[in-house]
Amino acid sequence: MRMIWKRPKGEGTMYRVMIIDDEKAIRGLLKSSVEWNQLDMQVAGEAESGIEAINTIDEIRPHIAFVDIKMPFMDGIEFSKFAIKRYPNLKIIVLTAFNEFEYARQCIGIGITEFLVKPINRKEIQTVLEKIRKELDAAIPEWPEAELEPSCSTTAEKIKEYLRINYTCPDINLTSTAMEFGFNANYLSRMFKIETGVSFCDYLFARRMEKAVEYAGKKMLMYQAAEKVGIPDPNYFGRCFKKYTGKSYSEYVKNEE
Amino acid sequence: MEKKSTFTKRRKLFARFSSLQLGKKVRYLFLFIIGVYLILFVLIYSFFVRGNLSEYASQKNLNALTSISGNLMSEMDRISDMSILTMSNDAVVTYLNNESETSARNSKDAVNALHDMMNVYEGISSVYIFQIDGDYVSAARNVTFASPDMFKSAAWNQDLIKKAGGYVLSINGNGLFLLKNDVDGKPRDVITFLRVINDLNTQKPIGYLAVNLPISILVGTYYDHTDGDSKFAYFYKDRFLSGDDLSGEFAKLSGSDEPYKQIVVGSWGDERILSYYDIADTPFTIVSSESFYAGEMISTEVAVLIISMIVITLAAIILISAFISFYITKPIKGLVHSMDSVAKTGGLQKAKLSLPDDEIGHLKNRYNMMLDEIDGLFKELITKEKKIRNAELSALQEQIKPHFLYNTLDTLAFMANEAKAKEVYDAIQTLASFFTNFLSDGSIEIPLRTEIQIVKDYLKLQKYRYGDIFDDEYDCDEKYLEMKVPRLILQPIIENALYHGVRLKGEKCIIRVSVFEKENTLHIVVYDSGIGMSGEQIAAIMKSNEYDSFGFKGTIERIRYFCDTDDVYEIRSQVGIYTEVDLKIPLTSAREIIKWNTGENDMEEAKGGGNDV
Numbered sequence: 001m002r003m004i005w006k007r008p009k010g011e012g013t014m015y016r017v018m019i020i021d022d023e024k025a026i027r028g029l030l031k032s033s034v035e036w037n038q039l040d041m042q043v044a045g046e047a048e049s050g051i052e053a054i055n056t057i058d059e060i061r062p063h064i065a066f067v068d069i070k071m072p073f074m075d076g077i078e079f080s081k082f083a084i085k086r087y088p089n090l091k092i093i094v095l096t097a098f099n100e101f102e103y104a105r106q107c108i109g110i111g112i113t114e115f116l117v118k119p120i121n122r123k124e125i126q127t128v129l130e131k132i133r134k135e136l137d138a139a140i141p142e143w144p145e146a147e148l149e150p151s152c153s154t155t156a157e158k159i160k161e162y163l164r165i166n167y168t169c170p171d172i173n174l175t176s177t178a179m180e181f182g183f184n185a186n187y188l189s190r191m192f193k194i195e196t197g198v199s200f201c202d203y204l205f206a207r208r209m210e211k212a213v214e215y216a217g218k219k220m221l222m223y224q225a226a227e228k229v230g231i232p233d234p235n236y237f238g239r240c241f242k243k244y245t246g247k248s249y250s251e252y253v254k255n256e257e
Numbered sequence: 258m259e260k261k262s263t264f265t266k267r268r269k270l271f272a273r274f275s276s277l278q279l280g281k282k283v284r285y286l287f288l289f290i291i292g293v294y295l296i297l298f299v300l301i302y303s304f305f306v307r308g309n310l311s312e313y314a315s316q317k318n319l320n321a322l323t324s325i326s327g328n329l330m331s332e333m334d335r336i337s338d339m340s341i342l343t344m345s346n347d348a349v350v351t352y353l354n355n356e357s358e359t360s361a362r363n364s365k366d367a368v369n370a371l372h373d374m375m376n377v378y379e380g381i382s383s384v385y386i387f388q389i390d391g392d393y394v395s396a397a398r399n400v401t402f403a404s405p406d407m408f409k410s411a412a413w414n415q416d417l418i419k420k421a422g423g424y425v426l427s428i429n430g431n432g433l434f435l436l437k438n439d440v441d442g443k444p445r446d447v448i449t450f451l452r453v454i455n456d457l458n459t460q461k462p463i464g465y466l467a468v469n470l471p472i473s474i475l476v477g478t479y480y481d482h483t484d485g486d487s488k489f490a491y492f493y494k495d496r497f498l499s500g501d502d503l504s505g506e507f508a509k510l511s512g513s514d515e516p517y518k519q520i521v522v523g524s525w526g527d528e529r530i531l532s533y534y535d536i537a538d539t540p541f542t543i544v545s546s547e548s549f550y551a552g553e554m555i556s557t558e559v560a561v562l563i564i565s566m567i568v569i570t571l572a573a574i575i576l577i578s579a580f581i582s583f584y585i586t587k588p589i590k591g592l593v594h595s596m597d598s599v600a601k602t603g604g605l606q607k608a609k610l611s612l613p614d615d616e617i618g619h620l621k622n623r624y625n626m627m628l629d630e631i632d633g634l635f636k637e638l639i640t641k642e643k644k645i646r647n648a649e650l651s652a653l654q655e656q657i658k659p660h661f662l663y664n665t666l667d668t669l670a671f672m673a674n675e676a677k678a679k680e681v682y683d684a685i686q687t688l689a690s691f692f693t694n695f696l697s698d699g700s701i702e703i704p705l706r707t708e709i710q711i712v713k714d715y716l717k718l719q720k721y722r723y724g725d726i727f728d729d730e731y732d733c734d735e736k737y738l739e740m741k742v743p744r745l746i747l748q749p750i751i752e753n754a755l756y757h758g759v760r761l762k763g764e765k766c767i768i769r770v771s772v773f774e775k776e777n778t779l780h781i782v783v784y785d786s787g788i789g790m791s792g793e794q795i796a797a798i799m800k801s802n803e804y805d806s807f808g809f810k811g812t813i814e815r816i817r818y819f820c821d822t823d824d825v826y827e828i829r830s831q832v833g834i835y836t837e838v839d840l841k842i843p844l845t846s847a848r849e850i851i852k853w854n855t856g857e858n859d860m861e862e863a864k865g866g867g868n869d870v
Contacts, residue, residue: 023722072760221833223762223788234763250764 015136016044018062020053020079021095022071026120030066033122039129050074051170051233054082058174058185059201062090063136064129069096069103073233074170077103077110084111086175091132095120155181156195159188160203167207168230174200209244212237217256222249280586287574294570307528314530314549315519321482322517322534322543325489328478329536336450337424339378340466344454346370349386352394353454353464364394371396380474382447386454387465401434401447401469417453417465424452426539428493430467446472446498475499479543486548493540503544506531510544523548588617592624605632659696663689687717697744702819705772705781706738708747712770715748719755726766727759727785733772737779742842743819749812750783750838758787758836774844781840790830798828816840 017036019027027046036042045060047053051073053065065083069076080092093114096103114128159177166172177200178185192200208229215225226237241249274282343349348366355363371384375396383397391405407413416425427449429436436444447469454464472491476499479489490500492507510518510533518533527548534543588610595608607625612618666689673681691714697703709731716729751768759766769784790798799810816825820842830836 024724025722072756221788222764224833226763234761238763 013040015039015041015063015133016061017041018045018047018053018057018060018065019043020047020050020065020071020076021068022048023068024048026068026095026118029120030125033120034125034129039133041129041133047236049233049236050076050079050082051231052236053079054171054173055201055205055231055236057083057087058189064091064093064132066093066095069094080112081110082171086173086179091136093128093132156192159192159200160196163204163207167204167211168228170230170232172204172230205240205244209240212241212249213245213252216241216249216252219253219256222253225249279589280582283578283581283586287578290574291571294567310549311521311528311530314547315521315532318519318530318532318545318547319517319534321479321487321547322532322545325479325482325543326534326536329475329539329541332474332478333424333426333450333539336378336381336468336470337452339374340424340450340452340468343370343374343384343386344452344466345457346373349454350457352386353388354456367394368396380470382469382471384469385465385467387467389462389464397469401429401436403467404433404435407432414453414465417451420452422453422455423538424450426450426541428496428498428540430469433467434469448472448474472499475541488546490544492542492544494542498541501546503546506546507533507542507544511542584613584615585617588612588621592617592621596624599628605635659692662692666692684718684721687714690714691718695745695748700744702741703744704738705740705742708742708744709733709738709770709772711745712747712751715751716755716768723760727755727768728765730767730769731771732769734774737772737774740779742781743815746812746816746840747781747783749809750840753809754783754785754787754836754838758785758789761788762786777844779842779844781842782837783840784835784837786835789832789834789836790828791832795828795830816842 019030021027021030031043034041041064044062045056047056049071050067053067054074057065067076067080067083071079076094076096080094083090083092088111091113092111093116094112095116095118097118113132116124116128159181162177162180163172174189175185178188181188183191189200192198192203196203198206208231211229212225215228220228222238223234226232226234229237231237231240238249241247241252245252247255274285277285346367348363348370352363352367367386371386371394374384375381375398381398383395383401385393385395385397385403387393387403387405387408389408391408393403393405395403413431428446430449430451433451434447434449436446438444448471450468450470452466453462454466455461456463475491479500483489488501488503490503490507491498492511495511497504497507509522510520510531516535516537520531521528522531523529529546529548532543532545532547534545535541536543591610591612592608595606595610599606605628607628608621610621612621666685670682670685670689673679673685691711694703694707694711694714697707713729713731716727720727747770751770754768759768766786767784769782771780771782771784773780773782799813801808801810813826817823822843825841827839827841828836829839
């Protein structure tokens with residue numbers, strides 16, 4: 001269920017920005033070279049890859065996303081296609097190197113808001129962001145807050161079942177699941193939490209990590225385990241694994257011996 | 258509409274003929290000529306030879322018929338002479354004059370006279386002397402009965418009277434005689450020769466003489482003419498008398514008033530002349546059927562001439578065909594084959610046929626000259642292209658103006674140093690070094706040492722970008738580091754290792770560059786412990802259509818061009834564990850040794866770049 005909620009801009013509203021780029025330096029440069037506060041914006045989150053972004057976007061809930069076009073595992077165009085389908089109000093700014101520009105141009109028409117050519121020019125970013133802010137000010141698409149309807153635990157069970165089967169899909173996340181079941185994402189998130197006591201994201205994360213631990217026990221190579229559990233970006237997977245087990249994947253495999 | 262379709266048909270036929278092979282065309286042409294020959298032969302025969310032939314045969318046939326009728330007439334004349342002798346016989350005259358009181362003696366004498374006649378002329382069946390009133394005497398060989406009752410009819414002897422002393426021929430005396438059965442029990446017709454006997458004094462008829470002759474006497478008249486295919490038959494009015502069975506032919510011919518008629522019937526090769534001939538003063542008709550054929554007309558000499566002409570023509574056609582095949586078709590085929598192989602292989606092999614010094618030979622020579630010329634043009638083109646490339650390259654270097662870049666980088670380095678930003682200073686220094694070596698003043702070949710320095714700088718810069726995701730190691734044999742290699746053969750492979758191996762693994766990897774010599778081949782090995790490659794991926798890497806001279810495929814091509822051999826690399830890998838790209842540069846060739854030496858000489862210059870290895 002995709003809805004557009006619009007409401008006039010109120011006092012203190014900050015637009016949320018997400019930066020998706022595989023280079024830490026570029027992310028840092030973006031963060032430091034823009035006066036976000038003056039634009040009523042804040043960098044709400046970053047992702048090192050499209051895969052990571054899919055998994056975190058529902059929590060970050062951005063209005064604007066910077067997406068690097070050239071990333072391993074899932075390139076910026078591919079990610080944008082997903083994102084536009086799931087978050088129709090999201091403003092996407094694609095970052096592209098000069099020699100990739102032709103490639104990027106092929107994607108005009110899929111709904112990408114702006115293109116920016118690297119190396120990043122502070123003035124250009126400023127201009128683009130001001131333009132986008134005006135668009136957002138005119139009608140703020142809001143991440144909807146939904147009233148919790150009386151629901152039954154069977155729905156939550158169904159969703160759990162769905163996740164147990166589909167956790168290997170790298171593009172699955174809260175919004176895609178909500179769309180699948182015909183709910184709005186916010187509602188699903190709250191309902192799931194109430195019914196199961198765990199957040200949707202934690203549940204999916206735990207399912208994947210349980211499986212990852214199992215693979216680590218079998219001494220599977222990390223990038224292969226990453227792919228098998230639906231996080232085909234081994235860097236992000238590695239961080240997830242460490243967060244879950246407290247050890248890096250290779251340490252875990254070593255300790256198993 | 259129909260016209261149009263025949264037109265297109267004809268055009269199609271012509272097109273089909275045009276697209277036939279030369280040898281086949283010649284064969285069809287000769288077939289056509291032979292066909293025309295045969296048709297011409299048939300036409301000549303039909304319209305000229307045949308006409309003459311039938312005219313000749315008709316004349317011959319007429320002659321035969323005239324001769325046959327002559328034979329018959331002379332036979333009858335003999336009978337006539339005999340009959341006159343008999344008529345003037347005293348005993349016969351006495352018998353006829355004493356008509357009213359015929360004595361036995363008189364009649365006996367007359368019979369004797371008749372017997373005499375029969376004895377002289379053996380062919381006679383019977384002889385009768387009739388008195389005017391019907392009494393008669395006869396001498397017969399047991400063939401006929403006379404039936405003189407018919408004398409009473411007034412008209413019976415009109416023909417006779419008209420003849421005025423001449424004779425009349427008829428079959429069975431038109432009813433005067435009845436036939437007895439012959440030995441075989443069947444009656445046999447006779448030819449009756451009948452004439453009036455006049456009194457010598459009064460010249461008044463006093464009686465009749467009848468001589469019956471067997472039909473078989475007719476056979477004698479045409480017997481001499483029945484050779485081979487000729488057939489003859491006698492008809493009495495409409496009735497078949499004697500000879501071959503030609504009733505059908507008679508039916509075709511009769512019905513006209515003409516006494517003589519000839520027609521030609523039958524188809525080509527089986528033609529016959531049918532003729533119809535009324536014998537004058539007799540009721541008889543001769544019908545003949547005679548075949549005629551070329552052999553009759555054309556003499557042996559002419560036949561030999563015609564046959565030898567045909568044989569000579571055929572021989573000539575075969576000879577010409579062989580000549581065309583040997584001197585034209587075959588050489589052209591050979592030439593075409595040679596040209597085809599050029600078209601197929603793309604190589605400019607000359608036609609190696611030994612051909613006579615005629616037009617086709619010239620064609621071959623011209624063709625070979627053309628190949629030479631094309632070869633020359635190719636070479637010229639390649640040289641030109643190389644020159645243009647070099648010119649473009651130097652133009653490009655002019656544009657880059659790296660000094661501005663280097664100076665700016667130096668300034669930035671200084672600023673970083675002033676700001677005590679050690680790391681930034683290092684990074685800028687590395688970038689400056691990288692660019693200096695990367696561009697190498699546009700040299701196409703650079704020392705291996707410089708090549709490795711490029712890799713070191715590149716990896717250091719990449720670590721700034723992507724963090725500490727790999728360690729780089731170098732294991733190089735000093736001896737070979739001054740050797741010149743094509744510029745930028747290592748960096749693209751390292752880039753591949755980083756982006757397609759190391760970064761995808763998510764764990765810290767090793768990138769190792771080794772240089773060593775083994776069996777006269779210099780090995781430059783790039784090892785990475787990234788995710789590795791499957792056999793299909795390795796196979797696909799060189800099949801990609803994308804051409805980029807600094808991509809993997811382009812790099813390999815440049816090394817191949819440099820080493821003048823195809824076997825310049827090997828990829829070893831284990832999925833998930835490692836990839837190893839082994840560049841192999843042979844050291845044996847004279848060219849390499851020269852390079853090696855020049856490499857030594859250029860050492861100073863290479864060091865002038867200020868790079869530590």
